[in-house]
Amino acid sequence: MSKLLIALLAAAGVALAGTASAADRDTMSHDQYNAKKDRIEAQYKADKDHCSSLKDNAKDVCNAEAKGKEKVAKAELEADYKHTAKARYEARVAQADADYDVAKEKCDDMSGNQKDVCVKEAKAAHTKAKADAKVARADANASKDAHEKRADARKDAREDTRDAEYKVAVEKCDALSGAAKDHCVKDAKAHYGRT
Numbered sequence: 001m002s003k004l005l006i007a008l009l010a011a012a013g014v015a016l017a018g019t020a021s022a023a024d025r026d027t028m029s030h031d032q033y034n035a036k037k038d039r040i041e042a043q044y045k046a047d048k049d050h051c052s053s054l055k056d057n058a059k060d061v062c063n064a065e066a067k068g069k070e071k072v073a074k075a076e077l078e079a080d081y082k083h084t085a086k087a088r089y090e091a092r093v094a095q096a097d098a099d100y101d102v103a104k105e106k107c108d109d110m111s112g113n114q115k116d117v118c119v120k121e122a123k124a125a126h127t128k129a130k131a132d133a134k135v136a137r138a139d140a141n142a143s144k145d146a147h148e149k150r151a152d153a154r155k156d157a158r159e160d161t162r163d164a165e166y167k168v169a170v171e172k173c174d175a176l177s178g179a180a181k182d183h184c185v186k187d188a189k190a191h192y193g194r195t
Contacts, residue, residue: 033081040077044070057108064105068098085140089133096129113175120171124164131157166192 047066054062075094079087103122107115138153166188173184189195 028081033077036077037074040070040073043073057105060108061102061105064098064102068101072098085137088140089137092133092136093130096126096133099129100126113171116174117168117171120164120168124161124168127164128157128161131160162192166194 044066047069048063051059051062051066071094072091075087075091079091081087100122103125104119107118107122110118135150135153135157138150141149169188169192170185173181173188176184
């Protein structure tokens with residue numbers, strides 16, 4: 001067999017496998033959907049029960065992780081069931097929100113400027129993840145006429161991310177004082193194009 005024929009057969013096999021898995025997803029019945037939803041809820045209860053044995057902020061972090069895991073799983077289930085760009089976007093946002101909630105809880109173990117920086121970094125990551133979700137949604141909805149919309153979504157995502165990163169940089173400057181702080185803020189403004 002020639003290498004070309006082998007490559008074509010392999011590509012056809014991959015394409016058929018992809019079609020079969022897409023067909024499997026397309027045929028999720030309402031009963032299958034409900035069964036998966038019930039498993040997600042049962043897992044959440046088990047995760048929550050595990051958290052009850054913990055104390056202080058470890059318990060708060062555990063609860064945030066359990067709740068986030070449940071929300072993400074439910075959003076992903078909806079995305080698999082509905083097959084829409086909106087549902088996939090909502091799943092990405094659910095993941096961003098869950099990550100943010102857990103990160104904020106973890107920041108509670110810190111204090112002072114270190115905690116402030118931690119919270120700003122968590123917010124920056126959250127902003128970036130949500131912006132990326134918007135771009136992915138714009139790409140999924142893309143048509144020839146939507147090129148401008150995708151470009152706007154990407155531009156907004158870059159601006160939102162840059163704003164969040166600037167806030168983190170300025171917050172880090174708060175740990176300094178006097179001329180060092182002034183220099184730090186000036187550098188942050190220059191780096192992020194602020195006046």
